[in-house]
């Protein structure tokens with residue numbers, strides 16, 4: 191017993207834990223030395239406290255020495271561990287009873303034999319637990335190692351599935367408009383969609399996908415401000431909108447000549463339907479009219495007061511007269527029904543998203559130059575055009591829609607070139623060695639065209655800003671990519687012929703162009719009457735033809 195006391199005194203002198211220094215209590219330090227991992231002083235009720243083996247030495251050393259300190263550590267350890275330690279101390283107390291000493295936590299702490307037993311039993315238990323925990327940690331880290339790459343893969347997958355949209359402005363309810371764009375999946379319509387979406391408006395695109403493509407607007411699909419409807423404007427449409435950009439109509443000569451009746455229906459019945467919608471919901475309507483209302487002009491450059499020179503029964507009449515009557519309808523609705531209308535007379539426009547089979551001169555020349563084929567100039571190439579880049583047009587359309595100008599406005603780039611000059615420029619920009627091939631002149635082809643844009647400048651503050659070469663380089667880049675894409679799929683389409691040859695019937699030209707469009711050999715459409723009949727059967731059964739009826 192004396193030896194035990196001596197040992198206790200030595201412990202007291204050596205004890206220098208920070209908790210002990212801070213509080214100056216000696217007994218608790220001694221008890222902690224004797225019961226490794228225990229909290230000095232024990233729990234209320236005379237049971238010495240013990241640090242959870244899982245909490246290790248730090249918990250014990252930093253624990254307050256006051257025996258009446260709340261038992262946060264025990265609580266954290268869990269009731270089971272606490273009971274176990276109490277049981278051990280209780281057993282030791284029972285064993286320790288001597289003649290002078292009744293066996294208490296303090297008395298067993300002073301007894302070297304009890305201390306040895308306590309240390310052996312509790313120490314083994316602590317070791318076992320820490321071994322088990324180390325094992326658990328090792329298994330956990332192994333699992334973590336195996337799972338980490340999977341987690342990365344899931345993140346990547348989530349990223350690829352999460353649709354990233356181009357940045358969109360936030361507009362207040364007051365400024366945000368519900369806008370309908372008919373033909374919004376087409377070449378011009380899709381660029382207009384981009385602008386209005388990015389400006390923060392709610393855009394509904396209506397398209398029958400005759401010349402439009404879902405691909406042109408796919409980057410907006412799923413966006414809360416965007417809606418895509420597969421609908422033909424020849425049928426009525428009932429939606430709620432504030433503004434209507436009415437662009438629906440084939441615009442390239444081979445496309446609008448493909449089915450003149452359908453072109454007429456789209457521009458007449460389609461425009462009537464959209465004006466009816468505008469009247470019903472009180473929306474403002476902008477009609478995408480055309481420089482073709484001037485026909486083969488006798489006034490140069492063409493200003494908005496010029497009435498035009500159109501052959502009403504020629505191959506272009508379905509489009510030219512269709513747009514002229516569409517303008518007439520707009521002003522009838524404005525005067526009779528009070529519908530707010532805007533009319534844009536759009537001159538030749540080019541840029542990315544033109545269809546590979548569009549057939550207009552820009553896409554034809556670029557594709558021919560890129561593929562090393564002859565550039566097909568119709569006639570001597572002295573006819574002139576002025577080409578604007580699509581972003582300039584889109585800015586003009588939006589400016590006109592939001593202006594108070596209800597009379598027609600020309601939108602075009604006044605930089606005029608002959609078609610031959612244009613062919614040479616494209617050859618140079620592409621760096622192509624293609625020849626220039628002169629073919630027979632197209633019927634009723636306008637010989638001169640150049641917009642007078644003084645009205646747009648004055649009333650809209652608009653004028654084109656993209657230089658021709660810069661725009662052409664962008665278009666060349668786009669078509670080069672398209673060719674690469676198609677080459678990877680083993681299919682390179684040939685440009686569609688863009689003219690109506692004199693002396694041939696419409697169905698024959700249709701058959702030739704369609705056989706090319708369907709990727710069949712050119713020879714299939716030429717030669718015998720039997721071949722020709724077969725081609726016409728193919729056309730009749732194609733989805734395209736059905737859609738156009």
Ligand SMILES: O=c1ccn([C@@H]2O[C@H](COP(=O)(O)OP(=O)(O)O[C@H]3OC[C@@H](O)[C@H](O)[C@H]3O)[C@@H](O)[C@H]2O)c(=O)[nH]1
Nearest residue numbers: 441443480481538550551554566567568573632635688
């Ligand atoms: O391969 C070709 C294609 C066209 N051309 C010529 O290039 C000129 C422009 O022809 P396009 O087919 O591009 O366009 P067009 O000017 O005839 O009609 C266009 O006018 C304005 C718009 O509203 C329409 O996009 C479209 O009708 C025409 O003189 C045409 O004969 C060629 O010399 N070779």
